[in-house]
Amino acid sequence: MGPGPSNVAQRVLDAGARPTIGHLDPAFMEFMDDLKGLLRWVFRTSNTLTMPVSGPGTAGMEACFANLLEPGDTAVICRNGVFGQRMVEMVERLGARAVVVDDEWGRAVDPRKVEDTLKQTPEASLLAFVQAETSTGAQSDGQALAELARRYDCLSLMDCVTSLGGTPVEIDAWGVDAAYSGTQKCLSAPPGLSPVTMSDAAAERIRQRRTPVQSWFMDFRLVMNYWGSEGRRSYHHTAPVNALYGLHEALLAMREEGLESVWDRHARLSADLRGRLESLGLEYLVPKEESLPQLNTVRIPAAVDDAAARLALLQNDGIEIGAGLGPLAGSVWRIGLMGESCRAQYVERCADALARVLELRVEATA
Numbered sequence: 001m002g003p004g005p006s007n008v009a010q011r012v013l014d015a016g017a018r019p020t021i022g023h024l025d026p027a028f029m030e031f032m033d034d035l036k037g038l039l040r041w042v043f044r045t046s047n048t049l050t051m052p053v054s055g056p057g058t059a060g061m062e063a064c065f066a067n068l069l070e071p072g073d074t075a076v077i078c079r080n081g082v083f084g085q086r087m088v089e090m091v092e093r094l095g096a097r098a099v100v101v102d103d104e105w106g107r108a109v110d111p112r113k114v115e116d117t118l119k120q121t122p123e124a125s126l127l128a129f130v131q132a133e134t135s136t137g138a139q140s141d142g143q144a145l146a147e148l149a150r151r152y153d154c155l156s157l158m159d160c161v162t163s164l165g166g167t168p169v170e171i172d173a174w175g176v177d178a179a180y181s182g183t184q185k186c187l188s189a190p191p192g193l194s195p196v197t198m199s200d201a202a203a204e205r206i207r208q209r210r211t212p213v214q215s216w217f218m219d220f221r222l223v224m225n226y227w228g229s230e231g232r233r234s235y236h237h238t239a240p241v242n243a244l245y246g247l248h249e250a251l252l253a254m255r256e257e258g259l260e261s262v263w264d265r266h267a268r269l270s271a272d273l274r275g276r277l278e279s280l281g282l283e284y285l286v287p288k289e290e291s292l293p294q295l296n297t298v299r300i301p302a303a304v305d306d307a308a309a310r311l312a313l314l315q316n317d318g319i320e321i322g323a324g325l326g327p328l329a330g331s332v333w334r335i336g337l338m339g340e341s342c343r344a345q346y347v348e349r350c351a352d353a354l355a356r357v358l359e360l361r362v363e364a365t366a
């Protein structure tokens with residue numbers, strides 16, 4: 001019940017244990033088409049360029065920047081936590097310029113500040129933001145930010161590693177140009193893959209590059225010789241066949257439940273958890289209307305030893321919760337309700353276990 005990896009259902013683990021076949025086997029070609037269809041379904045898009053990057057969420061993030069930016073380009077980056085900061089570092093390593101819009105850690109990205117920056121930065125070609133900032137639990141308005149990007153003639157790049165499969169992600173309806181996710185958060189598949197999707201405009205930007213993508217491995221023009229072109233695929237790198245089986249099965253399970261039902265389950269159980277934690281006297285870091293259902297960040301009460309409390313939860317109750325990152329280290333806990341970990345019985349067990357941990361502290365100080 002931390003910020004991922006979330007629990008993986010037995011049927012998904014079983015799917016991953018199916019025989020490893022060749023990544024160019026005709027049966028695997030069919031499977032790839034099916035998987036791409038499921039990814040389009042979960043991203044709510046008809047984008048042709050939709051595929052799983054071989055690597056964790058960070059690989060999808062880096063691949064998107066590496067393909068969409070060239071040396072000397074300017075990108076506006078929204079930074080309200082660890083992952084916004086990671087974006088800035090990637091942009092700079094690519095030899096591009098990052099113009100940063102800062103918001104407080106624990107708050108959503110402020111679209112007014114973003115608009116002011118876009119106005120003052122007409123040379124910007126990309127606006128990147130994190131929809132669900134897992135380091136703080138804050139949710140930003142993907143639709144409003146994608147609209148701003150369009151109005152100021154930028155492509156939009158949305159990190160939906162933690163949002164996809166937990167809260168609404170509407171790639172086509174919001175007009176998001178590029179997005180990446182990860183398998184081990186609300187998709188509840190084993191870690192190691194990063195689903196990516198790009199609009200025709202983003203794909204065209206890649207085709208029009210003046211310079212080759214710096215990373216051979218991540219160059220989508222090369223990768224798409226394998227993941228694109230139905231029926232005429234050729235080797236680029238060996239696909240992680242068994243990890244892909246797992247992702248496919250996790251998406252099938254989600255489709256059986258229905259995407260709206262999945263979103264609703266996260267919203268309902270997060271409200272339940274919030275009620276229980278607040279009655280223990282725990283205080284949320286993020287204002288309610290900006291809080292993510294799938295990542296609940298609470299302040300650690302004074303006099304509670306962060307590491308000792310988390311270790312007690314793990315050893316006594318078998319529950320893992322997340323520590324604070326960066327400037328929030330030692331001052332917050334991050335309680336994930338992601339995918340398969342978002343179940344009523346876990347909410348109850350986690351709240352009860354936390355109550356015991358907090359009670360121990362009261363006894364120790366009494």
Ligand SMILES: *Cc1c(COP(=O)(O)O)cnc(C)c1O
Pocket residue numbers: 004056057058059061083130132133134135159160161162182191192
């Ligand atoms: C987890 C996460 C990432 C990085 O994903 P990894 O799979 O750990 O590489 C990026 N962005 C956000 C918002 C995340 O939550």
